[in-house]
Amino acid sequence: MTQINLKDFRREDSFGFLIQTIARTLDEKMKIEFEKVGVDYKVFANLMVLGQQDGINQREIGQRLNFPEYFTSRNVDMLVNAGLAERRPDPASRRSLLVFLTEKGRAKAEELPSIVRDVNKDVLQGLTDAERQSVVGLLQTVAGVSSE
Amino acid sequence: MTQINLKDFRREDSFGFLIQTIARTLDEKMKIEFEKVGVDYKVFANLMVLGQQDGINQREIGQRLNFPEYFTSRNVDMLVNAGLAERRPDPASRRSLLVFLTEKGRAKAEELPSIVRDVNKDVLQGLTDAERQSVVGLLQTVAGVSSE
DNA sequence: ATGCATTACATGCATTTGCAATAGTTGTAA
DNA sequence: TTACAACTATTGCAAATGCATGTAATGCAT
Numbered sequence: 001m002t003q004i005n006l007k008d009f010r011r012e013d014s015f016g017f018l019i020q021t022i023a024r025t026l027d028e029k030m031k032i033e034f035e036k037v038g039v040d041y042k043v044f045a046n047l048m049v050l051g052q053q054d055g056i057n058q059r060e061i062g063q064r065l066n067f068p069e070y071f072t073s074r075n076v077d078m079l080v081n082a083g084l085a086e087r088r089p090d091p092a093s094r095r096s097l098l099v100f101l102t103e104k105g106r107a108k109a110e111e112l113p114s115i116v117r118d119v120n121k122d123v124l125q126g127l128t129d130a131e132r133q134s135v136v137g138l139l140q141t142v143a144g145v146s147s148e
Numbered sequence: 149m150t151q152i153n154l155k156d157f158r159r160e161d162s163f164g165f166l167i168q169t170i171a172r173t174l175d176e177k178m179k180i181e182f183e184k185v186g187v188d189y190k191v192f193a194n195l196m197v198l199g200q201q202d203g204i205n206q207r208e209i210g211q212r213l214n215f216p217e218y219f220t221s222r223n224v225d226m227l228v229n230a231g232l233a234e235r236r237p238d239p240a241s242r243r244s245l246l247v248f249l250t251e252k253g254r255a256k257a258e259e260l261p262s263i264v265r266d267v268n269k270d271v272l273q274g275l276t277d278a279e280r281q282s283v284v285g286l287l288q289t290v291a292g293v294s295s296e
Numbered sequence: 297a298t299g300c301a302t303t304a305c306a307t308g309c310a311t312t313t314g315c316a317a318t319a320g321t322t323g324t325a326a
Numbered sequence: 327t328t329a330c331a332a333c334t335a336t337t338g339c340a341a342a343t344g345c346a347t348g349t350a351a352t353g354c355a356t
Contacts, residue, residue, distance in 0.1 A: 003262055004261040004262050006196070006261055007200060008261075009200070009261040009264070011197075011213075013284060014268060015283070015284055016264060018290075018293075019167060019170055019174055019287070020174070021291050022290055023171040026164050048154070048157070048159070052155065052157070057334075058335065065159075066169055068314075068315095069336090073335060077336095093322070095321040095333065096334055097335075112154070113153070120162060120163045120164050123164075124163060124290060131289075132163075135290070136161060138282065139166040139167070140160060142166075142271060142272060142275065143160075143166050143173075144274070145160040207303085207305080216344080217304080217306090218306075221304095222307095222342095222343095238304095241352070243350065244303085244304055244305080244351090
């Protein structure tokens with residue numbers, strides 16, 4: 001409970017400030033790149049999850065991305081409206097819906113990883129390869145996804 | 149331009165995914181802590197900047213935080229409405245306004261660094277001290293604020 | 297001094313967001 | 327079987343967001 005004097009506090013040394021700043025930079029770059037290929041930035045994460053495995057329900061999608069459910073619900077709406085995905089009844093339960101990619105959706109999904117990789121590389125260009133690996137590893141620990 | 153197969157892409161290895169995930173975690177924790185002391189989460193950053201130096205104009209505040217101007221404009225509104233800050237004419241230019249903290253605002257601002265420090269520490273609890281320094285240093289480079 | 301670009305800030309408005317509430321379904325325990 | 331809790335998804339609505347525009351002031355070149 002030691003007090004910190006405001007004058008001694010440097011934003012640039014604060015983990016939170018750095019994360020938020022970088023998050024916004026990433027947002028902007030991603031948005032630009034995804035618009036180039038006609039994919040709405042808001043749904044790209046959903047599209048990628050479905051690209052890796054579809055036929056899962058919306059709650060499952062949300063859990064993998066740490067997104068709230070109403071968000072997933074609306075994102076799937078967007079995917080469906082864009083002709084990229086479709087909802088089908090779950091044979092195992094009438095209360096859940098399974099989401100599948102359309103062919104068009106699958107084709108789009110295949111384009112995404114390279115874009116993500118390139119944006120990450122761009123943002124991380126100031127680091128050496130070893131440093132990149134290092135920072136990713138440390139952030140995995142912070143996010144609690146490290147040695148799963 | 150090597151293609152990446154979707155199946156080989158792991159979200160948890162993506163710098164961007166990690167940043168966004170951690171950013172949301174930080175957001176939630178910050179929000180909770182700031183509400184405890186009656187400070188709106190949205191304006192805390194502005195309050196801290198002013199705590200370090202007030203009598204600056206709104207554009208200057210925005211630049212230090214990488215916030216757009218309309219955002220700062222509204223944030224200062226909030227600070228003013230909450231009795232934490234006040235706008236005064238800039239003697240050097242009638243089109244700019246200098247923002248000053250009130251006494252109440254200064255008192256609030258003094259409370260913030262400890263909270264930020266504690267939340268950061270909480271989020272980084274899985275890392276050793278050396279690792280914390282390391283990740284902060286690497287992120288500083290990424291954010292372009294390193295050796296200024 | 298005049299005209300024009302730029303600066304500083306504010307805001308109208310459509311879109312997006314998030315919370316809370318709803319509807320319908322399923323599991324389960326009495 | 328009935329009642330009740332938990333699950334899955336959706337949506338109404340108020341608040342927040344961001345873009346584009348507006349207003350006023352200033353600098354600067356002609």
